[in-house]
Amino acid sequence: MHILVCYDVSTITPDGRRRLRKVARLCKDYGQRVQQSVFECNVGDVQWATLRPALLSEFNPAEDSLRFYRLGEDPSRRAEHHGVKPSVDFEGPLIA
Amino acid sequence: MSSYHNTLYVTTPGAYLAKDHENVAVRVEHQTRMSVPMHHLGGVVCFGPVSASPELMAACMERGIGFSYLDVNGRFLARVEGPASGNVLLRRRQYRLADDPEAAAALARSFVFGKVSNSRAMLVRSARERPEAPPGLLEGAARLAGRLVDLGRQPMTTDEARGHEGEAAAGYFAAFDAMIRSTDPAFRFTLRSRRPPMDPVNALLSFVYALVRHDCTSALAAVGLDPGVGYLHVDRPGRPSLALDLMEEFRPALADRLVLALINRSQVSPGGFVRDEAGGVLMDADTRRTVLIAYQERKQVALTHPITGEATTFAVVPHIQARLLARTIRGELERYQPFLVR
DSSP: EEEEEEEEESSSSSSHHHHHHHHHHHHHHHEEEEEEEEEEEEHHHHHHHHHHHHHHEEEETTOOOOEEEEEEEEEGTTTTOOOSSOOOOOSSOEEO | OOSSEEEEEEEEHHHHHHHHTTTTEEEEEEEEEEEEEEEGGGEEEESSSOOOOOHHHHHHHTOOOEEEEOOOOEEEEEEOOOSOOOOHHHHHHHHHHHHHHHHHHHHHHHHHHHHHHHHHHHHHHHHHSSOOOHHHHHHHHHHHHHHHHHHHHOOOHHHHHHHHHHHHHHHHHHHGGGGOOEEEEEEESSSOOOOOOOOOHHHHHHHHHHHHHHHHHHHHHHHHHHTTSSSSSSTTTTTEEEEOOOOOOOOIIIIIIHHHHHHHTTOOOOOEEEEESSSSEEEOOOHHHHHHEEEEHHHHHHEEOOOTEEEEEETTTHHHHHHHHHHHHHHHSSSOOOOOOO
């Protein structure tokens, strides 16, 4: 299942900047950064059951916002990319 | 988690693989080229001078992600694997059967049957696709059909199975050139040559076989079998004999078919190969990349497994076959049924 994770984390305080780093880190463990605060994660039920509570426990509901969009199994029909930094299809050929 | 995990191929000389939290980071000159979360991976294949950090290796081994090291031309160099998973009783049984001439011969015969049947299917298919098929194709197919009858008829020793395998391979490769539709003299096939491959077709075959071998080794390790102890192939230090047994049925259906498609659809050209000092033929970096992409795409093609009836892809078939093999070794199935294509 592809999930789009978007967040706004308030970075006024040092604690906020720490939260931002943590949230980004968590997302990166499970997916890839497609834009500044936007991550696309292709996860199974098990991974999502780990990632979701981890994100919710990290962010501060009084100051930050988190949004999850479920894109289904095949995001190629739902997402279109133009310009720099195209995403990698982790299920396609991985050649570096 | 699905039983299919992707493979990361690292072909850039000098690349360094590091652990970045839950990601495998591919770095070239300190720049991150690609970052892949480990949960997507089932294996990593490194070509030529590629190194990996001990931390990354430890993390991958813990997750059952094996590393294969190949030279730039795909020749197998080394494999790193974590602690064996699965049941030690299964491996004990695998070794016992290897020492039991009758049981070993029955398995060896199944592997040969799979290979010969799929080789024959390749020739028939190739003949069917062309309005005027070269006579060699159907002649070769008829010879292999004869072998299949012999193989199916009565119990035989492992050596007899090996004899049939050798004869069938000779007949198949004698007809192989007739399946190549390119008129370019560079793509003529006369003889199977390896270490080093002496022409472009052999270079392609050797390279794709190495990829299939990696996948079969991983699939066997994943079900808890020891890839090193086989039945058709004799034990030899460092040789993944059981992986070589398992891959026999995939050589025609997956590897040869891909190589022929690459040539017949002009996806590779004679200019993409270079001859080294030893007279061996190597692929250039672009050709290697083309082949890797084609291989990965071929593995994504949907199919229905002829035995289990599962809707699956080629990428998963070695895993299904490894499971069937494990069940046969445990004694749950009477005999091993290879993956047969039509």
